[in-house]
Amino acid sequence: MPLLSNLLAKDIPQTFQKFQLHVYAGFFFFGLLGFVYLMSPIVSRRNYLSENALSPGLVSNDIYISNEHIRDIIGQLRTGFKEKNISDVIQSMFVQRGIEAYKQNLEDDTNDENVYGIVRAPRLASTESIILVAPLYVRIQSKSQPIKANLYGIAHTLAIGFALHRKPYMAKDIILLFPAQQENGTRIWLDAYFNTKPDSIPLDAHAGSIQAGLTLEFPHEKFYSIDLRHNGINGQLPNLDLINTVVHLCDKNSIPASYYDIYVDLSSNELFIDYMKKSLRTLLINALTLATGVPSGVHGQFLHYRIEMITLFGSLTKRDQYQTSPITLRAFDDIIEGFIRSLNNLLERFHQSFFFYFHINRRNFVSIATYMVPLGLIVAPALIRSLVLYMSFFTSSETSATTYITLGRTMKFDMNYSAMFLEILECLALSYVLMWIPMKFTYLIICQITMFISPILLRPFRSTERQFDYLQFILLLTGSALLGCLSLLNYSMAFLAACFLMPCYMFAGCSKFDHWIIKYFCRFLFLTCLNPLVFLALYHYLARLLMAGEFLLPNFNQLTSDFDTYIASYRLFNAWTVDVVCLAIVPIWFLLYRSTFWIRTLVDKTQ
């Protein structure tokens, strides 16, 4: 079966040749529309618990924690925070109740300490465990006070730990971890726990292999709803079953749960148009935040070690006009207890449900099979175009009246690889060298300007039309391979990269036409719309608009400061977003930009 063996330029229908650009643009826009269409109730699926073992824990509760008890703990914690010895306070509280507790020094000049206690399971040897994490301090969205003590979260974690101590049904250890310095402390603790860094000092005690867990961030004394945060490092997500367990428990206890602070009332009270708007907002914020590769809480560090985890954040926003009183203590403790007892039943690691999904609201999600289609449509033009170019390179025979003289598939032209190779090398080298300078927004602008004037300084690519096509063919294949690989690792990033690169490909291809207006128009587009920094600014503006949910004016200072904090923090998270952008996406864009300066030579000089 000769695949594609007879494909030659003459096999392409003439009408297709004529409408190529329209077809490609059509694919692109259908892809974009398709992505937006993912919010529709027709394509999204209602979530369900795939793992049966999780359901029994949703049924009944038997722990009762009194208000006085919590108040007592909070009182002790408060003095601890005030006297800066919070880790000692927590440790002594554990020890008083006969629970083993340890401290870990972060080994830096701040002298901060992680505290963790292990509630051993009475039923079994420590083979498996569940982890509850309450960071000592939590980031909150307020200008005056960026971080706040996680009083309520720590108090509840402790109370639950105390209550479950010596409960006969517990078959898994419970680790209660209170990391200092949010992500940093968590990471140091995890490195020590799993001994991944050769120089880290091993921890004093270990529990069984950690199956899953929950992070509690409750800085306020009272809260009206829970915000679920699930973004992990590099677009990684926790297993959908874990999230569904929490959502089921929230629904059972009538606690409104939201993603990205967007709450969808799923009863029939809500207008359909509002439902659609909120779904779209959730979907877009989801894609935009996952693309950064930075997690939305300390749970991201745990996902890195295959510990499924999400963060619950106590939000002050009221979700309903009739909601006057805050969430009761009882309801909240029921969630944590139900969660722990569900996990306690679990026999295997989370593996059944989805790992690749997009939430559009707390009850509906889009699975990988559906959301890959829009990306496929967006990337399809690259593949079709490369095939068309490939077909035009070959000829098979010389025809005479009676006989064919067959030549096999021979290339119509002699390829001069060295010029092309040099061009690619030049672009790669230049973009890598420029990426070595420190990542600051202002420096990036200098980078951009250097790139823009580089075709004037360095000799642009000179070749015949065929060789230009060949370069385009290689770039198209590389680009689609890159996007394909990215789509499995971090779909959102692949989607954004495709939205940016595909128009670049189209206009770089258009610069083949000799008319000077077209050439200048393409260059102009590359300078303005198809410029990575402009795309970044657009991205930032869109993300801000969606997060705020109301109209905002673009703010350049905000962009630079956000970018600088992002660059400063992303190394901590083990993210590779910036590396992929610098090492792969920018070089491809740069090659495409330079190809608009291509100079046609009628005959190859080397021949």
Place this chain on the structure above:
Amino acid sequence: MLNRVEARYFGIGLILRIFFVFFQSTTRNYFENSGEFVTPLNSWKRIIEGIYLRQLNVSPFLGSIVHETPLSLLLYTKLYIFKDEYIEVLFIILDLLSAFFTYKAAHHILIHLYNRQTDNKSAYKENSKVLWLTKDHIQKSAHTVLLCAMVNPLSIGTCVAKSSLVIHNLLLTMTFYFFMTYRLIPFILTLCLASSISMYPIVLIVPGLLQFSSNANNKRSIVRMFLVFVLFVCTNVTLLFVNFHINHQSWSFINAIYHFIFYVPDYTPNTGIFWYFFTEMFEHFRSLFVWTFQMHVVLLYLFPFTIRLRNDPAFLFWLLCAIFCIFKSYPAYGDVAFYINYLPIWCFLFCYVRNGLVIVCMLLVAMLMTPITWYLWIYAGSANANFYFAMTLVFNVAQTFLLSDLLYAYLKRQFFVKNGLNIPNINGSEGQVEFL
């Protein structure tokens, strides 16, 4: 010794290897730990373990760690007196040496093809001149082979991973070189050494018999064939006994090497097809399928190809190498690199390769996606073994496409050279040529 082009290519290869070995410790770690480059048969870590066991007077072949022959282990023990930093230099040197032999072998193959063409020119049709090899083509292709061996990422990866495949490939390349230069004794010796390490090269004696049995007038004599075969068997037996004596008169290495290669007890994922198939299979069918798989590699293609390509021993040799490199029980990228490096020799066949784009895309996708699916499976936990296996399957299917296409192209070219390029015009389109 080297002319300018060769020196330049060697320089490129040397710089690339030094860069990756000494300046890219993360990349080096990745290569050393990746299952695509390192298999139980050729992992340097296991060899070090074997050296230590040997020095402690414990048999290295107890347990399932070391799978090298006692002879090669002895050699590595001698080499290991160089300390850690120098061992990498040694690997680079051996890899470059192997590239040099590849280049020389390629040169000899091309000259051989050219000479045969000159001899048979009278039988060729005049209008097939476009298909004929030219003097210019010989040098160009040989240089491309050298460049390919120097920059091939698979070769570089194998060298950086310190896989002992570098040494196996050197032996095999030398075999190919001695095969092309008609040196019987070195050929038999290197072939026996290579097959004592990895078993599969034993099939290469068949092209060897064809090559060394012909006399000056290109007639084959059964007697010579028999003598070569006897020599081969004797050398093999001698090698076995040498190994036996080095191993303190114990046959335990047979189990650790040949049984290990043949019965595939180790399921560590690699780029081959064995591991997944045998993890999925019920134990009681094992013997049947082990034999089926191994006979598929060793025997199934051997006789048909030998009969059809009896007059083209160079192509036959290369084809058999490629087949066992693809289908062997523990393949690594280094095996693929071995035969891919020779590919530019056959560039005069590329016009009849039908699935070029498909093959290149499949290889590209498989090589890019294998580490990604591995990451998703092992680290992120969001994918499973099927994803990884799918990619290795794509990789193997692409290679089989490549081989079958090249074989087809080789035969098609032969036909056209003998019968001319004219194809009858049947109903306004060119008549199709069936596989001959």
